[in-house]
Every structure is written in structure tokens, then in C-alpha cells.
Amino acid sequence: MFLRDHWYVAALSSELESKPLSRQILGEHVALFRSESGEVVALADRCPHRGYPLSLGTVVGEQLVCGYHGFTFDCSGTCVAVPGQDRIPSRADVRSYPVVQQGLWVWIWMGRGEADVAKLPSTPWLVDTKNWSAVGGVAKIDAAFDLLVDNLADLSHETFLHNGSIGTPEVATTPIEVEIDEDANVVRVYRHMNSVDCPPFYSRTTGLEGKVDRWQDIEYSPPGFYLLHARIAPVGQPPLPDGTDDHAFHMKILYGLTPSSDGKVYDFWALARDFCVGDDETDRFLEKMQTSVVQEDVDALNILQMRANGTTESSEVSIKIDRGGIAARRMLASMRESVSSK
Ligand code: FES
Ligand SMILES: [Fe+2]
Numbered sequence: 001m002f003l004r005d006h007w008y009v010a011a012l013s014s015e016l017e018s019k020p021l022s023r024q025i026l027g028e029h030v031a032l033f034r035s036e037s038g039e040v041v042a043l044a045d046r047c048p049h050r051g052y053p054l055s056l057g058t059v060v061g062e063q064l065v066c067g068y069h070g071f072t073f074d075c076s077g078t079c080v081a082v083p084g085q086d087r088i089p090s091r092a093d094v095r096s097y098p099v100v101q102q103g104l105w106v107w108i109w110m111g112r113g114e115a116d117v118a119k120l121p122s123t124p125w126l127v128d129t130k131n132w133s134a135v136g137g138v139a140k141i142d143a144a145f146d147l148l149v150d151n152l153a154d155l156s157h158e159t160f161l162h163n164g165s166i167g168t169p170e171v172a173t174t175p176i177e178v179e180i181d182e183d184a185n186v187v188r189v190y191r192h193m194n195s196v197d198c199p200p201f202y203s204r205t206t207g208l209e210g211k212v213d214r215w216q217d218i219e220y221s222p223p224g225f226y227l228l229h230a231r232i233a234p235v236g237q238p239p240l241p242d243g244t245d246d247h248a249f250h251m252k253i254l255y256g257l258t259p260s261s262d263g264k265v266y267d268f269w270a271l272a273r274d275f276c277v278g279d280d281e282t283d284r285f286l287e288k289m290q291t292s293v294v295q296e297d298v299d300a301l302n303i304l305q306m307r308a309n310g311t312t313e314s315s316e317v318s319i320k321i322d323r324g325g326i327a328a329r330r331m332l333a334s335m336r337e338s339v340s341s342k
Pocket of ligand 1: 047
């Protein structure tokens with residue numbers, strides 16, 4: 001069951017050009033494109049004439065022309081021309097979805113009613129290019145949405161699955177604090193590792209060697225937005241009482257979790273950093289590292305799903321590290337329950 005009344009990441013901004021992109025989101029086929037004036041548009045990816053995918057059509061100016069017989073739609077999904085006659089059938093319009101571009105990401109509102117702008121996650125680090133540099137990507141996973149939530153809510157797996165890049169022994173051994181904020185609809189998981197080895201992911205980019213203080217503060221806003229505040233600093237130098245933290249290196253690691261169809265999920269990611277801003281080499285290094293980290297997660301989740309498909313055995317043994325994941329599962333379950341009871 002999908003939670004519709006939310007914003008989800010639909011595409012990387014760089015993916016949207018005049019050639020439309022087809023993406024299945026919450027079970028619905030959507031055609032995404034950028035019009036000639038630069039407007040980002042999402043229309044139902046089915047031509048009302050004979051059902052041909054509109055994503056196979058052509059963008060002409062501010063319109064999308066179906067690639068089969070030429071029905072033509074404006075950016076709001078209104079059919080503005082059909083071939084061979086002046087009268088346009090009244091049912092020829094297609095649904096348009098509200099979309100918002102914020103830096104590297106394009107968000108889509110999948111609800112039936114008016115888009116709730118207040119619910120749009122705030123991602124200033126992807127927009128403020130003066131103080132932050134960001135790289136991003138997307139992977140598709142053949143696994144249930146909830147498996148990705150589990151994966152992101154418990155980072156102790158970094159030690160084992162991402163050994164050699166971001167995983168060090170202390171990630172798994174350092175206890176976590178979990179906070180459930182029902183009002184804000186957020187699960188927070190804190191892991192503060194002090195005087196620990198700096199993994200290559202950060203040593204290569206920050207220049208810090210040997211021991212560092214490495215903090216991971218997660219904020220998961222179900223269903224589709226996950227934010228990890230990563231802080232790397234010289235040992236014993238916490239933020240000052242007034243909040244100033246200039247001696248630390250900060251990275252915001254964002255994930256957009258977007259259900260595609262049952263058992264398939266898009267894993268959008270973005271890394272924004274407040275150091276080496278504007279440095280291409282750092283961009284390329286982080287992009288390469290993170291792509292391989294994400295692929296390790298993708299491979300693990302695909303295998304978990306394959307195993308789950310072949311068995312009725314679903315028992316689990318949970319331990320302390322799972323508290324964040326369990327809190328996230330509970331929040332998702334109660335959101336689904338409140339939708340289904342409406
Ligand atoms: S299917 Fe699109 S115009 Fe015929
Ligand atoms: Fe991971």
C-alpha cells in the first residue's frame with residue numbers, strides 16, 4: 001500500500017531534458033520532461049487517445065506531442081490539439097502532477113488533492129551552491145520499500161557491508177540514541193563516535209588523518225525522505241556552546257526513497273558538503289565512492305528480497321542496533337493504518 005499524500009523524489013534535475021523520461025512512481029507511469037523555457041513537468045504517461053506512452057513523444061516548446069498520432073498537451077496536461085479536426089474531445093486531457101525542483105532533485109506530489117507545500121522537505125544544502133557542493137545519483141532496487149528503510153535506519157551495517165569506504169569497526173560497536181518525534185513525524189538516530197579512525201571516504205576529502213570525532217545524526221521523515229547529518233572533526237573539538245562549528249567538516253547525506261511499484265523502489269541519493277566547495281576532483285571522488293556504496297546496498301537488498309520471495313520464513317531477531325529501524329517501521333505502519341481507516 002502506498003502513502004500518496006506526500007512528496008517523493010521523482011528524478012535528478014540533470015535527468016530532465018527535452019527528451020521525456022518515463023518513471024513508474026507509486027505504481028503510476030509518469031512522463032517527466034523540461035519544456036523549452038526550463039519548466040519541469042510531470043504528466044500521466046498514457047495518451048488518452050490509444051494509450052501510447054507520452055514519454056515516447058516529443059517536446060516542442062511548451063508542449064508535448066504524442067509520438068503515435070500527435071495529440072498535443074500543454075504543461076498542465078490540457079490537450080490543445082488533435083490531428084485532423086478542430087474540436088478537441090473533452091476527455092482528452094491528462095493528469096499533471098505538481099513538481100518542484102530543489103537543486104539536484106525534482107520532487108513530485110503523488111496525492112490526489114492539492115499539493116501540500118508545507119510537507120515539501122527542505123533541502124537548502126542542495127540549493128545553496130555558494131556554501132555547499134553536492135553530487136547525486138539514483139539506483140533502482142528490486143526490493144520492498146521497507147527493506148530500504150531498514151537499511152538506512154541502521155547504519156551499523158556500514159562496518160560489514162561498506163568495509164573499506166565508510167565502514168569502520170566503531171560504527172557497529174558505538175551505541176545509538178533513538179528519538180521518536182510523533183509531532184514532527186520524524187525518527188532520529190544519533191551515533192557519536194569519538195576518537196575513531198577516519199575512513200577513506202572522509203580522510204581523502206577532508207585531509208584529516210588518524211583519529212577523528214565522527215558523528216552520524218539521522219532524521220528519517222517517513223515515508224520518503226532521509227537525512228544524515230555527518231560531522232567529522234579533530235578529536236575533542238565539539239561545536240561551541242553558541243552552535244559555531246567551523247572547525248568541523250559537515251556532510252549532509254540525503255536519500256529520497258520512492259516506491260516504484262510493489263517490490264521495486266528508487267533509491268535517490270545526494271551528498272552535500274561544506275568543504276572543498278566547488279572542487280571538481282572532490283565531486284568525482286565522492287560520486288564514485290558513493291555510487292559503489294549504494295551499489296553494495298542495492299546488491300544486499302536485492303538478495304534479501306530474492307530470499308524472502310522463496311520462503312514463508314519471516315521470523316527475525318532484533319537487537320539494540322535495530323531500535324531506529326523498528327521505530328521507523330512503527331511510524332510507517334501507523335501512517336498506513338490511518339490512511340486505510342479513512
Ligand atoms: S496514442 Fe497518442 S495520439 Fe494516438
Ligand atoms: Fe548502506
